Amino acid sequence: MRILIVGGGTGGTIVANNLARRLSKEIRTRKARITMLSASDQHMYQPGLLYLAFGQMTPDELYRDQASLLESSIIFHVDPVEEYKIEEKYVVTKSGKRHNYDVLVIATGSRIAPAQIPGMTEGADTFYTEESAIKLFKKLREFEGGTIAIVVGVPHKCPIAPVELVFSLNDYFKKRGIRDKVHIKYHYPIGRIHTIENVATWAKPEFDRMGIEYETLFNVEEVDAENNVVKSLEGTETAYDLLIAIPPHCGMEEIEANNLGEDGWIPTDRHSLLMDGRDDVYVVGDTTNLPVSKTGSAAHFEAEVIAENIASVIKMGTPVRDYDGKVYCFIETGHDSATYAMFDYKNPPDLTNPSKPMHWFKMAYNQMYWTSVRGLL
Amino acid sequence: MSEKLVDARDTYCPGPLMELITHMKKAEVGDVLELLSTDEGTVNDVPEWVDKIGHEMVSSEEADGVWHLKIRKMK
Numbered sequence: 001m002r003i004l005i006v007g008g009g010t011g012g013t014i015v016a017n018n019l020a021r022r023l024s025k026e027i028r029t030r031k032a033r034i035t036m037l038s039a040s041d042q043h044m045y046q047p048g049l050l051y052l053a054f055g056q057m058t059p060d061e062l063y064r065d066q067a068s069l070l071e072s073s074i075i076f077h078v079d080p081v082e083e084y085k086i087e088e089k090y091v092v093t094k095s096g097k098r099h100n101y102d103v104l105v106i107a108t109g110s111r112i113a114p115a116q117i118p119g120m121t122e123g124a125d126t127f128y129t130e131e132s133a134i135k136l137f138k139k140l141r142e143f144e145g146g147t148i149a150i151v152v153g154v155p156h157k158c159p160i161a162p163v164e165l166v167f168s169l170n171d172y173f174k175k176r177g178i179r180d181k182v183h184i185k186y187h188y189p190i191g192r193i194h195t196i197e198n199v200a201t202w203a204k205p206e207f208d209r210m211g212i213e214y215e216t217l218f219n220v221e222e223v224d225a226e227n228n229v230v231k232s233l234e235g236t237e238t239a240y241d242l243l244i245a246i247p248p249h250c251g252m253e254e255i256e257a258n259n260l261g262e263d264g265w266i267p268t269d270r271h272s273l274l275m276d277g278r279d280d281v282y283v284v285g286d287t288t289n290l291p292v293s294k295t296g297s298a299a300h301f302e303a304e305v306i307a308e309n310i311a312s313v314i315k316m317g318t319p320v321r322d323y324d325g326k327v328y329c330f331i332e333t334g335h336d337s338a339t340y341a342m343f344d345y346k347n348p349p350d351l352t353n354p355s356k357p358m359h360w361f362k363m364a365y366n367q368m369y370w371t372s373v374r375g376l377l
Numbered sequence: 378m379s380e381k382l383v384d385a386r387d388t389y390c391p392g393p394l395m396e397l398i399t400h401m402k403k404a405e406v407g408d409v410l411e412l413l414s415t416d417e418g419t420v421n422d423v424p425e426w427v428d429k430i431g432h433e434m435v436s437s438e439e440a441d442g443v444w445h446l447k448i449r450k451m452k
Contacts, residue, residue: 116402155399159390191425196393197418217429219398234429262403291388291396325387345387 001032001314004101006081006091008038008066010046011285011299012107012371017375018307020071023314032314035101039080041066044130045369046296049353050161053127053136054168056335057366062130069374073208081108084258086281092102103280103310105265107303108255110157110286110294114247117153123225124151127165135340139242140172144255145181146241151220151230154189154246157286157294160341162186162246163194163203164332169211171335184211185238187218187230196341198351199331206333220245248295251287263290269320273306282306293327300372301326307375330362338362378407383391393419394426397448402434404450410436412446418434419444 003019005012016036026032043066051057067076081099083092090100103193112128114120127133134292148169152162166186173179186193186207193207193214206215219233223243231237250256251264260266260275267276268288275281282304285299292298309319325345331354332338336361341349352358371377385393393414400410404451414425420437423446427434436446 154395154402155391159395189398190392191395191422194389195395217426219430291385291391291393293390327390341390343389348389 001026001103002101003032003034003103003105003310003331004091004099005034005036006038007105007107007285007287008036008040008043008076009107009109009285009299010296011037011109011287011307012038012105013043013066013069013109013373014300014303014375015107015282015284015307015310016074016118016163017069017071017373018304019310020073022307022311024073026255026314033075035075035077035099036070037077037079037081037099037218038066039078039093043373045366047158047369048366049127049130049133050164050332051167051366052130052133052333054140054172054307055137059134059299060349064370069370071375080254082254084254084260086260089246089280101280102176105274105282105284105306105310106255106260106287107214107284107286107299108252108264109252110249110264111288112247113250114153114245116250117220117223117245117250119223119225120153120220120245120247123223123228123230124243124247126245128157128197128247128249136244140169143173143182145178147183147185147239148242148244148245149185149187149230149238149240150244151218152189152246154222155294156246157249158328158329159195159293159295160190160199160331165198165246166210166212167332167334169329170212183213186212186214186238187232187238188214188216189218189219191216193342196343196349198349199341202351249286252324255287261289270325272309272319273302273323282310292325293329294330295327296369297329298327301328328357330365332359332362334359380409380411383410383412385419386413389416392416394422396422398426399409401448401450406428406450406452409447409449412444412448414444414446415442417444419446423448 079093255264333354343349385396
């Protein structure tokens, strides 16, 4: 049984490690083989980018060698896939090598697409890459007062990030003693300040307490970088001194180029996590078109289901679990408190009051992630 | 011009309206999107956004706990 995993992010790595343990005997006796193909020899802890943007982490803390995170029985190549031959059950990599498979797991993730919004690349800062997060931190350090506008593209990774950004900005400028000179204006695409109703209900009085101005039903249409004005599809505009964007995201180019899914999102069954119409191709994490959060947490829970089902199909001829839509998100409510949201397809999130211990737990999780991605947590 | 189904049943995040906005970006003017939602709030959230943008609410019906909202892209 040749299992091929394309992508070495959170989802792909957890599938690989979880499977390697479940199939250790089959791998030893050469009845199963797990191969991972990735675009990079590095693994980034993406939630760390928000800390990087506030000088709370350094870039080296975000990375580990991908090979060091994988079980030794996993064959690992840094050689991204360029061609998917789904009907013929093989892929072709950038180096021209062909990999045949019996089961394929696609875990290629997503990428920011600021170019979808005219002027966003030139006029807005962000923190979704290492380079942009460092650039933003330098600007925040030099910022002495004025209006900081926050805009949110759709769809975007980590839906809680816009709210966390606001809390972090408030605390950052408070600590610098210039909060009274900084006007923070938050814009959000729908008619409340967060898509999760409980989060919006809780965050609204918090925003009021912190003196955050907010405009809802604001879908960013264009950034006029010359005049420092951001305009909405709804016909309103905001002048800014510093614009921070949560950019729209899309799937990876090669997914769309191979006609696997519009915008790089692969049509996926919400319970089995199989690619629509296939029983030999699983999709995990951001790569799916599922109406669930694009977060490492969703990828983690999906990966466990996929690994368990691939192993059980090999061992007993049938999958044993369905993905129930589970997502668990920490919510940093400043630099010293946090809460969390947990939900699935049937149960809405129920927030608890923010606390220091939850923030400490998040700090601990920033290190525990490396254990989690090894499939041990 | 075409019709497209956006299945946002049983989703809390990003939620039905976010799903609709995502798909509306890719639609052509004149296309009709049918949004499926199990969130009762959708009945108010979607028309509010549609009205503000200037799209057209074609219909809004509930059957067996699922709301079916049809929206035509106008701009």
